[in-house]
Amino acid sequence: MADDTTRDTNPTYDHEERLLDHEYDGIQEYDNPMPRWWVWTFWGTIVFSVAYALNLGGIGTGRGWLAAYEQDMVAFHQAHPQGGPSVDGARLAALVRDPEALALGKATYAANCAACHAADGGGMIGPNLTDGHWLHGGQLPEILRTINDGVLAKGMPGWSKMLRPEQVTAVTAYVASLRGTTPAKPKAPEGTPVAAAAPPIATASQ
Ligand code: HEC
Numbered sequence: 001m002a003d004d005t006t007r008d009t010n011p012t013y014d015h016e017e018r019l020l021d022h023e024y025d026g027i028q029e030y031d032n033p034m035p036r037w038w039v040w041t042f043w044g045t046i047v048f049s050v051a052y053a054l055n056l057g058g059i060g061t062g063r064g065w066l067a068a069y070e071q072d073m074v075a076f077h078q079a080h081p082q083g084g085p086s087v088d089g090a091r092l093a094a095l096v097r098d099p100e101a102l103a104l105g106k107a108t109y110a111a112n113c114a115a116c117h118a119a120d121g122g123g124m125i126g127p128n129l130t131d132g133h134w135l136h137g138g139q140l141p142e143i144l145r146t147i148n149d150g151v152l153a154k155g156m157p158g159w160s161k162m163l164r165p166e167q168v169t170a171v172t173a174y175v176a177s178l179r180g181t182t183p184a185k186p187k188a189p190e191g192t193p194v195a196a197a198a199p200p201i202a203t204a205s206q
Contacts, residue, residue, distance in 0.1 A: 075118075087169050092140035095173035105174025108167045112159070121175070122183025126156060130178045131189040138194030144172040 018030040034042075058064030060164075069138065095101040116126040127135060136146040148168050150158030159168055 030063035056164050065192070070155055087141075087144065089140045092144060092169065092172060092176070095169060096176050098141075098173070101170045101173050104167060105172070105177075108163060108171040112163070113171065116155075118183060118185070118187075120183040121178040121181065122185050123187030127190045128183070128187040129175050130181045130183050130186065132179065132195075133189035133191045134194050135191035138174060140176055143175055144169065147172055157176050 015030075016074060018032075020029050020031050022028070033039075052065075058067055095105075109117075109121075113126075116124055117129050118124050121129040123129065127133075132138065132191050134142070136142060136151065146156070148160045150156045152158065159171075164172070
């Protein structure tokens with residue numbers, strides 16, 4: 001070992017002094033203490049582990065690591081809702097009358113939906129969104145769910161991963177606002193007729 005060589009060439013190194021008493025078949029060993037920094041690190045990890053373990057549940061009235069973790073996770077889930085926005089029908093109905101939401105919805109629709117549902121909602125690959133017929137429910141929360149989750153087997157993508165939650169709700173409101181408008185080339189109605197969830201407003205589809 002490199003250390004032994006140093007000791008062999010070090011004239012002040014007392015080999016006899018370092019030699020331990022025991023001997024096995026003529027083999028003896030030195031008492032080579034671990035370097036001080038190593039020993040301090042070793043004890044440091046033990047002290048740290050005790051403090052860490054105690055603080056898992058919190059020391060005194062303080063917040064422990066576990067509680068801090070739980071709280072962080074709750075905050076994260078509030079900031080990043082899973083499974084899409086949970087917005088009730090009343091709030092969605094309000095968005096259908098909110099010009100700002102409709103503007104965002106219209107832009108979102110033009111960029112992401114027009115390719116399959118036509119720019120005016122008349123339908124192409126996807127169904128006509130302007131009639132009162134729905135395959136997956138025509139109530140606002142149902143439309144929101146369809147847009148958010150998609151109908152993957154039928155070629156309708158789920159938009160929860162691709163759009164921000166407020167875009168999903170806005171485009172839901174925009175789709176609802178298309179109802180009763182007259183597209184250039186309307187696709188034949190599909191699904192079952194549903195009474196309007198929210199009355200369309202005149203400016204909605206402009
Ligand atoms: C790749 C093509 C495609 C794109 C892009 C697309 N859709 Fe669809 N969409 C479809 C198809 C196909 C269906 C019909 C699913 C079925 O038959 O069950 C559908 C169904 C729907 C329905 C349900 C209609 C009903 O009758 O229940 C809504 C609402 C809808 N799409 C909205 C949107 C919105 C909003 C966007 C943009 C964010 C969008 N779609 C983008 C293909 C698409």
